[in-house]
Amino acid sequence: MSANLTNIALTLTNVSHSYGDVHVLNNLDLTVKQGELVVLVGPSGCGKTTLLNVLSGFIKPVSGTVKHHGVIRTVYQQDGLFPWLTVAENIGMGLREVKNETQRKKELDELFELIHLKGFENHYPHELSGGMKQRVEIARALAGHSDILLMDEPFSALDYQTRLRMRTELIRLLKERNRTVVFVTHDIEEAAQLADRVLVLSNRPAHISKELVIDAPKPRESTNPAVINAMDQVLKQLGLHVNAGTGF
Amino acid sequence: MNQPAAKKISTARRIILPVAVSLLLVGIWQITCLTEIFPHYMLPTPADVFASLQEEFATGRLLNDIVASMWRITVGFILSAILAIPVGLWLGNHLMMRVAFSPMLNFFRFLSPLAWIPFAILWFHIGDKPAIFLIFLATFFPLVISTMSAVANIPSIYYRVAKDYNYKGRELLTKVTLPAVLPQIITGLRVSYGIAWVVIVAAEMVGCQDGLGYGIWDARNGLRLDTAVSYMIVIGTLGVLVDRLLAQLTKMPNVKWGYER
Numbered sequence: 097m098s099a100n101l102t103n104i105a106l107t108l109t110n111v112s113h114s115y116g117d118v119h120v121l122n123n124l125d126l127t128v129k130q131g132e133l134v135v136l137v138g139p140s141g142c143g144k145t146t147l148l149n150v151l152s153g154f155i156k157p158v159s160g161t162v163k164h165h166g167v168i169r170t171v172y173q174q175d176g177l178f179p180w181l182t183v184a185e186n187i188g189m190g191l192r193e194v195k196n197e198t199q200r201k202k203e204l205d206e207l208f209e210l211i212h213l214k215g216f217e218n219h220y221p222h223e224l225s226g227g228m229k230q231r232v233e234i235a236r237a238l239a240g241h242s243d244i245l246l247m248d249e250p251f252s253a254l255d256y257q258t259r260l261r262m263r264t265e266l267i268r269l270l271k272e273r274n275r276t277v278v279f280v281t282h283d284i285e286e287a288a289q290l291a292d293r294v295l296v297l298s299n300r301p302a303h304i305s306k307e308l309v310i311d312a313p314k315p316r317e318s319t320n321p322a323v324i325n326a327m328d329q330v331l332k333q334l335g336l337h338v339n340a341g342t343g344f
Numbered sequence: 345m346n347q348p349a350a351k352k353i354s355t356a357r358r359i360i361l362p363v364a365v366s367l368l369l370v371g372i373w374q375i376t377c378l379t380e381i382f383p384h385y386m387l388p389t390p391a392d393v394f395a396s397l398q399e400e401f402a403t404g405r406l407l408n409d410i411v412a413s414m415w416r417i418t419v420g421f422i423l424s425a426i427l428a429i430p431v432g433l434w435l436g437n438h439l440m441m442r443v444a445f446s447p448m449l450n451f452f453r454f455l456s457p458l459a460w461i462p463f464a465i466l467w468f469h470i471g472d473k474p475a476i477f478l479i480f481l482a483t484f485f486p487l488v489i490s491t492m493s494a495v496a497n498i499p500s501i502y503y504r505v506a507k508d509y510n511y512k513g514r515e516l517l518t519k520v521t522l523p524a525v526l527p528q529i530i531t532g533l534r535v536s537y538g539i540a541w542v543v544i545v546a547a548e549m550v551g552c553q554d555g556l557g558y559g560i561w562d563a564r565n566g567l568r569l570d571t572a573v574s575y576m577i578v579i580g581t582l583g584v585l586v587d588r589l590l591a592q593l594t595k596m597p598n599v600k601w602g603y604e605r
Contacts, residue, residue, distance in 0.1 A: 154504055169508045176505055179601035180523035189509045222601045 104165070105130045105244055105276035106151060111160030113146060114301075120146045121157065122301035130165075130243075133270070133277040135287040137330060138297030144280045147302065148246050151278060166243025166276075171233050174253045177221040183232050184208075184217040190239025207235045210272060211265075227258040231265065238273050247279040251286065260318070263289050267315045284334075288326035289316050296333045306333045388570035397574040405559075410578065412555040413548065416472055417540045420479030424536070428487035429529060433521065435488070436495020449492075453485040457543050461550055470551035478547040483536035490532035494525040527602020530593045537590060541583040556582075 106128040113121040120143040128134050138144055149155040150162060152170050169190070170176075177186045187207055194200045208214050211231040221229055230250055237245050251259045263286060270277065281287055287294050288310065296306040308329055312322035331337045370390055376382070377389040388396075400406040435442050457478045464474035498521065506520045548557030556579050563571035594603055 152504075152508070154507065170504065172501060172505075175499065175501055178502065178505070178520070178523070180526065180598045182597075189505075192509060220597065220601060222604055 103130050104128070105132070106165075106278065107161075107163045108150070109161045109163075111150060111157045111162065112301075113143075113150060113155065113157040119301035121150070122303045124160070124303055126295070126304065128244075128276055128278060130276050131274050133279060133290060133292045135279045135281060135291035135294050136297060137281060137284060137287045137294060137334075138302060139299055139334065140282060142297050142300050143302040144297060145248060147297075148248050148278070148280055152246050164244060167241055168244045168246060169237040169242045170246040170248060171230075171237050171250045173249045174226070174229070176233050177229060177236070179221050182218050182220055183213065183224070186221065186232060187236045187239055190236045190242065193240055203239065207239055210238075210269060211235045225258075226254050227262060230254065230262060234266065234269060238269065238275065242275065244276045244278070247277060249281055250279075252281065252283065259283075259286070264315050266290065284327050284330050285318055285323070287330065288323040289318060289320075290314070291326075294326060294330060296330055306330070385567065385569070388573055392570040393573045393577070396568070396570040397577070400559075400571065400574060406578065409554050409556050409559050409575075410582065412472075412552075413544055413557065413579075414582075416475045416547070416555065417479055417537075417544060419472070420476040421483055421537060421540050423476070424480045424483040424487060425533060428484050429491050432488045432491025433495055433517070433525075435492040436498075436525075437521070439496075442492060442496060446489075446492075449485055449489055452481075453489060457482040458546050461546070464547075465550050468551070472552075474551045475544070475547040475555070475557075479540050479543055482539050482543040486539065487532050487536045490535070491525065491529055494528035494532075495521060498524045523598060527594070527599045530590070530599060533593075534587060534590050537586065538583065541579060544579070 108124050108126040111124045150157050152168055191200050191203055251262045291310055294308040295304050298305040310326050316323050374390050464477050468474040468477050511520055545557035548555040549561050552558045556575050559575040560572045
């Protein structure tokens with residue numbers, strides 16, 4: 097039992113949250129294992145971002161308990177980089193606890209190698225493309241001793257082709273540096289390509305309405321039968337299936 | 345014309361075009377003088393003004409006045425910046441204090457420094473002090489308000505990121521809040537530095553025996569409008585030159601982002 101517990105990165109027990117009269121989260125239970133990539137999908141405005149804020153500790157829920165093991169960092173949709181710092185300084189934020197200068201330098205070099213942005217060390221974020229910026233954000237979150245990444249629609253501000261490329265990139269980066277990931281998206285294809293487990297959230301107040309384990313090896317093509325099957329099930333759950341009727 | 349097209353204008357044209365506009369203005373002035381719509385004592389000719397400029401320069405009075413005014417402006421402005429920026433940072437971070445102080449700050453912002461002249465004389469007598477006091481008053485409130493609202497409008501995402509990477513207390517202020525508002529602080533400084541120059545004429549009307557503002561005042565009393573105009577030209581030119589220097593601050597690599605979106 098105790099051996100099992102150490103494998104758990106995040107636990108939510110009976111978490112409910114509301115803003116005044118608006119109930120956003122309703123008795124949510126969630127357990128994320130170490131190294132697992134859990135994707136949360138759900139209708140817009142269902143409380144996905146509130147859930148991430150609860151997980152990161154930025155919001156304390158009205159009731160229920162949140163437990164996590166290790167350092168949590170969030171990757172945002174956009175503008176999460178400090179524009180007054182260079183790319184290297186931004187990534188360096190993740191290495192603040194590394195005091196040894198040579199060690200820091202070595203770590204930074206490795207990260208730049210990893211995200212294929214060598215030569216951009218002294219650029220500022222506003223000089224980079226959207227995809228490059230997101231790669232820098234991910235590198236910053238991966239730097240040093242982080243354990244859990246919360247990703248809040250990290251690719252949704254990118255164009256379609258860049259988004260596809262970033263999914264493959266993320267899988268590659270996580271193979272190099274294994275982390276527990278909670279990934280929020282409204283893109284069902286993205287969810288099916290990335291997830292070890294997809295959790296579908298209901299309308300507000302959100303609870304988990306469906307859990308779907310996808311164990312096909314990664315990276316997965318968007319045309320992979322496992323991906324298509326998962327998309328099909330999620331769409332059905334969300335009531336977006338073509339045969340489900342218009343619902344309007 | 346859109347932005348990219350504007351960037352294509354060559355350096356030569358960037359110099360030639362403004363010079364042409366200035367010459368055009370002097371031309372209109374000259375023609376107005378030649379038509380004699382106004383009697384000579386009401387509107388000096390460009391030649392009169394140029395002669396007076398040379399004269400004031402030759403006697404050394406102009407240089408002395410420039411130094412005197414620059415000193416007052418610099419001291420008043422620096423005192424104001426040293427106090428206004430921390431106050432603005434503090435108010436920007438505390439909503440309750442902002443609500444409490446904002447109406448008062450705005451109230452004082454709308455009071456012309458001229459209204460303070462009696463107090464400037466009574467409290468600071470003569471010399472540099474009343475002028476410095478007036479410049480301080482004129483620049484302090486706009487600078488507090490611009491710093492305060494810049495801090496209040498920092499996107500909350502920066503604070504979330506800061507929390508993730510353990511920025512707390514003093515470090516949060518110096519490594520997140522301050523750099524996040526630095527572009528707007530620089531803009532605020534440029535604007536209030538402009539105000540300082542606008543105020544100098546009024547500020548030196550009282551208790552001063554030199555300075556560019558006093559020079560205009562003195563010329564008026566002696567009905568030497570040629571001298572008054574030459575001092576006006578000096579004030580405008582110095583203002584522009586110093587603003588060009590302050591504009592260089594906006595080219596620092598860690599603030600450029602604030603002007604490019």
